[in-house]
Amino acid sequence: MKTYKIMGLMSGTSLDGLDLSYCTIWQEGHTWQFGIKKTKSVSYSTEMQAQLKDAIYLPADALLKLHNRYGTWLGEQCDLFINDHGLEVDYISSHGHTTHHQPENGLTFQIGNGQHLANASKHKVVCDFRTNDVALGGQGAPLVPIGDRLFFNKYDYCLNLGGISNISFEHNGNRIAYDIGLANMILNHITRKNDLDYDAGGNLAKNGKVNTNMLEKLNGLEFYKLPFPKSIGYEWFIEKVVPIVESTEDSMENLLCTSIHHVCEQVAIQIKANRKKSGSTLFVTGGGALNDFLIETLQQKLGDTAKVVVPSKQLIEFKEALVFALMGVLRIEKKTNVLSSVTGAKRDSSSGVLFLPN
Structure with a gap:
């Protein structure tokens, strides 16, 4: 198996900001290994923090606009990070930011449109890791x-x-x-x-x-x-x-x-x-x-x-970003990355959607 050079992105419910973790991930026999090579935290502006916090109250069209805008912003942050450190990146694996999570209603939504992210970063993107599990009757969480x-x-x-x-x-x-x-x-x-x-x-x-x-x-x-x-x-x-x-x-x-x-x-x-x-x-x-x-x-x-x-x-600070990088690798390799024993879904799954830059 190749060694993947992959960036993991995480934005959590505490609204602290965006975590970026540039990792190498590979498998030796049955053992998975990782190296965290470069990291960065980007604090949210007061305005963006308010937008993310209040996204739950937005009408559908405004929410989708934010979904696209935030995806572009994620891509721009990745592009800056990659260029600042001269990184060689195979994929970007993004959690996005959860605005809605109602698995009992078959609903979970993480903003940060993957196509916008891919276009702005000019790199292949894996994202949307929760939706498939919810469709399989699971909680879509936790994924770590x-x-x-x-x-x-x-x-x-x-x-x-x-x-x-x-x-x-x-x-x-x-x-x-x-x-x-x-x-x-x-x-x-x-x-x-x-x-x-x-x-x-x-x-x-x-x-x-x-x-x-x-x-x-x-x-x-x-x-x-x-x-x-x-x-x-x-x-x-x-x-x-x-x-x-x-x-x-x-x-x-x-x-x-x-x-x-x-x-x-x-x-x-x-x-x-x-x-x-x-x-x-x-x-x-x-x-x-x-x-x-x-x-x-x-x-x-x-x-x-x-x-x-x-x-x-x-x-402590970048474990979740690291794990989403791993989830991206597992998706690319078509291996299980969401466990039904954790989420209650009908079966394990290899979840995530791939977007190519245009």
């Missing part, structure tokens, strides 16, 4: 577990703390994964109301106290009682979580502290319910892994159930 299985299988559990927290692990020969619930989405919502992008290191939260009333309301959300496979999106957050935050009159520090305790309690519940053995390891990536107070609180809630392992900053 294929990377957990192929790249990070030495850990007992893989936890991603992006806008949403999700987990994956092996169970009776199958990869199981699902959205646990909240992570950075609630933290960033609270800080942005106070004109801060985020709580660096969790320092504000560390100086807060738990609001027991708010914590009980968050822990009582119906989603946490549902069996997996299950996933959530921005719609759920707006409908179920924001009203709890908005109706709680307390300091920003206390709101952040309470939210972190909630996030960590829900993760600990899932780890303890699926405990594999003593001395288990929990591999943590995503922006939440950079929140020192969150990681300290998580280890405290877990006790000796599992040891939290936090990798390099590069892997």
